[in-house]
Amino acid sequence: MxxxxxxxxxxxxxxxxxxxxxxxxxxxxxxxxxxxxxxxxxxxxxxxxxxxxxxxxxxxxxxxxxxxxxxxxxxxxxxxxxxxxxxxxxxxxxxxxxxxxxxxxxxxxxxxxxxxxADTTAIIDVPHYGDPGWGLVDGQYLHFKSNYLNITDNLVDPAHTSYVHKNTIGNAAGEEVGVKVEQSDSHVLAYRWINDAPQVPLVERMGKLAGNVDRWQYYYLHLPSISYVDFGCIPVGTEPTEANKDRGFRSFSFNFLTPETESTTHYFWLHLRNYHPDDPQASDDVARLMNQTFEEDATLLEFIQREQERTGVREYARIAIDNAPLRIRRQIERLQSKEQSAEAAAMDCEAETAIR
Ligand code: FES
Ligand SMILES: [Fe+2]
Missing domain, CATH: 2.102.10.10 (Rieske [2Fe-2S] iron-sulphur domain)
Structure with a gap:
């Protein structure tokens, strides 16, 4: 299957x-x-x-x-x-x-x-899309040589940013900070706060805040394969209300994954930001830095895909940060068996009609 x-x-x-x-x-x-x-x-x-x-x-x-x-x-x-x-x-x-x-x-x-x-109201809501206070980068595309579930694993895994994305959205300050997980029928969320930490390179480059910050990473995976990342930072000690986060440095990153084959995936992405919304230079920088970030993932996941195909194994060891990816895979299996039961019921119904 x-x-x-x-x-x-x-x-x-x-x-x-x-x-x-x-x-x-x-x-x-x-x-x-x-x-x-x-x-x-x-x-x-x-x-x-x-x-x-x-x-x-x-x-x-x-x-x-x-x-x-x-x-x-x-x-x-x-x-x-x-x-x-x-x-x-x-x-x-x-x-x-x-x-x-x-x-x-x-x-x-x-x-x-x-x-x-097909419910036309069921397309995911993208907050602040079209809002003049928010800068938009869209129309972006990457081709991943990996099964889409390896990518969803990656997109509910904030921990990897400390290692894979040191030049853009991660730094060593997050290495020892655990990840919490929540889920509903429609999504899985992995999140954490990294407090009183140096800014990551992308934030530093945009120059909105000075000194250490409290940084959040909220990685949502809207089933089956839309990733929605709310990330940003506020001055150390600021109360983390939604209003304060909107006043700080904030981004919403949407990655729309469409499986192409079992070993390749279309990766469409758009990005909304609350800093320098009308500045084309900021848009160019965001496009370049986020493409660089996602290409780092693509390179790693292509190697992983090849090794999975060679060995027939997905992982030999499991650690705490695999909680969210595991929940997604279980939810995908649940959705698939729901579709299969519906198909089987429809076939039974057709067969009954035929012999009447
Ligand atoms: S294959 Fe299309 S018309 Fe013959
Ligand atoms: Fe990544």
Missing amino acids: GTFVNNAWYVAAWGNEVRRELLPRTLLGQQILLYRKENGEAVALVDRCPHKLAPLSLGELKGDSVQCGYHGLTFDCSGTCIRVPGQRNIPTEAQVRAFPVMEKYNAIWVWMGDPEQ
Whole structure:
């Protein structure tokens, strides 16, 4: 069994990637075709002609429809075949699966599971998005050569920042500070405070605070694979209320993980900050430093993925900071078995109808 959860909204692309042309992309192991209709709405279809399985993305866009490049079968944006050249009748099997699509936060979201369960209100809330007091860096993308669950392990693991990200968001002050964990049905949270400690390099570079600080790291993993990190710092001894945190140095970092295959992942990210919101130099610095940070993770996780594939083992030893990653893996298994039970019930129902 694979590791994917289908019933969820996944970022398939940034909005500006999807245009009036055919864009192929692999999501959760499936070949998907993305394009925009004449009215600008985005469409997601399976990228496979039901005739001889040619990729539809090698065909042509005709108005809002797609014409296969092999023999010209044409499908509208709901995946219904509307033309078979040279004949009047259209076989019932000549149908392509269409996926529910939403556009939000400048991203194209696709629901990969049962369309009946696609709740358009269920896309995660991104606080301060569009707020003029907060600087935004978005449209960012990295390709990770690792299973998405190795990345979710990493994204509820604030402890690794002391070692992997010494040049950006971590320093030695956090090495001995434990991590606390909480969870609900929708997320797992790993967090800690590192008090009266030197600023990390990214904070120092932005020059908003002076001297030692109290620093927080709140790493949320919204199931199945959206990471949301609230991190920042306030002057030593400041009461850690939300208002005081907003007055200090604060960032919200969102990482939208979309599995590509079992060993590769699309990593879309955006970042909101409450310092120098209108300063393009600050935006450039954030983009560069966060890309550097995530590339450090990508390099490490690629080695880990390769070693997992070579040995067939995920870990030989377990330590306290693995609590949150372990909870995520259990929650993923719970979501997968829920999907499998629903599929089995639907198949039983179909079989019963057939023998009546
Ligand atoms: S393979 Fe698409 S029309 Fe024949
Ligand atoms: Fe990291």
